[in-house]
Amino acid sequence: MAEIRGVLTAMVTPFDADGAIDLDAARRLARRLIDDGSHGLVVSGTTGESPTLSDDEKVRLLDAVLDEVGDRATVIAGTGSNDTAHTVGLTRKARDVGAHAVLVVTPYYNKPNEAGLRGHFAAASEAAGETPIVLYNIPSRCVINLPPDLLAELARIDNVVAVKQANDDELGPIEGLDVLAGNDEIFLRCLELGGTGGILVASHLVGPQMREVYDAATSGELDRAREIESGLHGVYEALTVTSNPTPVKAGLEMVGVIGGRLRLPMVEADEQQRAEVRATLERQGLLATSAG
Numbered sequence: 001m002a003e004i005r006g007v008l009t010a011m012v013t014p015f016d017a018d019g020a021i022d023l024d025a026a027r028r029l030a031r032r033l034i035d036d037g038s039h040g041l042v043v044s045g046t047t048g049e050s051p052t053l054s055d056d057e058k059v060r061l062l063d064a065v066l067d068e069v070g071d072r073a074t075v076i077a078g079t080g081s082n083d084t085a086h087t088v089g090l091t092r093k094a095r096d097v098g099a100h101a102v103l104v105v106t107p108y109y110n111k112p113n114e115a116g117l118r119g120h121f122a123a124a125s126e127a128a129g130e131t132p133i134v135l136y137n138i139p140s141r142c143v144i145n146l147p148p149d150l151l152a153e154l155a156r157i158d159n160v161v162a163v164k165q166a167n168d169d170e171l172g173p174i175e176g177l178d179v180l181a182g183n184d185e186i187f188l189r190c191l192e193l194g195g196t197g198g199i200l201v202a203s204h205l206v207g208p209q210m211r212e213v214y215d216a217a218t219s220g221e222l223d224r225a226r227e228i229e230s231g232l233h234g235v236y237e238a239l240t241v242t243s244n245p246t247p248v249k250a251g252l253e254m255v256g257v258i259g260g261r262l263r264l265p266m267v268e269a270d271e272q273q274r275a276e277v278r279a280t281l282e283r284q285g286l287l288a289t290s291a292g
Contacts, residue, residue, distance in 0.1 A: 002074045002100035004134060004162050004178060005196040006039030007210050009203040010047035012245050012252065013061065015261040021057050025258050027068040032257065033204065037211025040074030041065060042103055042199055046141070047245045050078050052263040055090055063097050070098070076134060076199075080105035084120045091127040101132040103164065103199075108142035114150060125157045132159050134199075138166035138182060148174055164199045165190070184236045188229045191217040201244060202235050205251050205286060238280035241273045250277050255286055 011033065014025035030041055043065050044050045044058040053061070062077045069075065077094035079102045081087050087104060094102050104124045112120065125133055135154060139145040146154070146163070148170055154160055155176030165171055166182025173179060173194050181190035181198030190198055191214065203210045209228055216225035239247045246262060250269040253260035254277065260268050269277065281287040 002040075002132060004040070004074060004076070004101055004132060004180070006214050007037055007203050007207065008040045008042060008074065008076065008180065008197055008199045009033045009038045009207065010042045010045045010199050010201055011065070012204065012249055012258070013044070013048040013053065014258040015263065016259075017261075019261070019263060021053070021061060022258075023060065023064045026061060027064055029252075029258055030065045030069045030073075033207060034069045034073045036203070036207030038073065038203055038207055039197070039211075040076060040100070041069070042076045042078060045078040045103060045199070046105075046138075047201055047248070048078065049245065049263055049266060052266070055093065058090065059093050059097055062094060062099060066098055070100070074100045076101045076103050078103045078105070080107075080124070080136060082107040082110050084123050087120070088123050088127040091124050091131075095127070095129055095131045099131060101134055101161075102128055103134045103136050105136040105138065106142040106144060106146055108144075111144055117144075117146070117150070118154070121154055121160065122157055125159055128159055130159065132161045133157075134180070135160060135163040135177070136166070136182070137163055140166070145170075148172065152176055162196070165195075171195075184239070185233070188213055188217060188225055191225070192222065201248050202232065202239055204248050204257075205239075205255065205281070206232055206235050206284065234280050235284060238277050241276045242269065247273065247277050250274050251281055251286075254278055254281055 014022040016022040077099040079090040137146040152175045162178035164180045164182045179195040181187045184202045187198040213225050249260040
């Protein structure tokens with residue numbers, strides 16, 4: 001079973017000038033992220049603009065990233081939706097392509113009750129076979145929350161092994177599940193509480209430092225981890241100046257990694273947002289000048 005731990009970057013999806021997925025750029029980005037210290041990648045998550053990717057695009061992206069870095073990193077595929085049948089179908093496809101794990105978000109908009117949630121995740125589990133499932137709790141986007149007692153109950157489902165916890169107020173140990181930070185700013189706190197890592201965005205730009213935070217924390221050097229992490233708060237804040245992934249794509253464009261194109265309804269950063277991201281990158285030493 002894949003190790004779902006450490007710095008797991010929620011990878012953006014590069015697009016070319018015509019708006020198509022740029023698989024060559026995705027391969028380069030995946031390789032760079034692993035070289036910069038990520039233990040693994042999540043493809044076709046929210047940061048990867050999954051709502052605007054077709055199932056075929058998601059499968060091709062997963063296949064390319066697995067081929068590029070799958071022999072040295074954990075590759076997790078986002079397969080969740082608010083339609084259980086769709087989730088089941090995409091989970092099967094990801095399993096067949098060879099995803100090391102799948103990330104299944106809480107159904108959004110239609111607001112199922114707890115019985116519906118149990119049924120949804122049980123169906124995803126059956127579709128995944130032996131592929132591990134990471135639950136994704138993000139009430140700010142999905143309206144409903146998976147409280148700790150329900151998460152512990154869902155942990156009894158075969159191959160449900162972890163949760164990406166993006167409800168900061170309920171961050172803490174969950175019996176039967178590895179807990180992964182779902183927001184950059186709680187990464188270290190999650191590790192201090194016994195969590196196993198985080199699914200992160202800032203690691204696109206400060207991956208080596210976030211890996212240092214993880215290595216220090218898991219080696220018992222908490223003071224060192226806190227010192228490193230304190231220098232990253234500005235980056236975390238800059239990447240929330242508008243909806244994700246607009247700021248991180250702008251940052252990646254400024255440092256010359258990929259273009260900053262997004263698919264509607266997401267749009268590129270405006271002048272003020274770019275200025276905030278640029279200033280942060282300059283303070284971080286990632287940009288030598290104010291060009292970009």
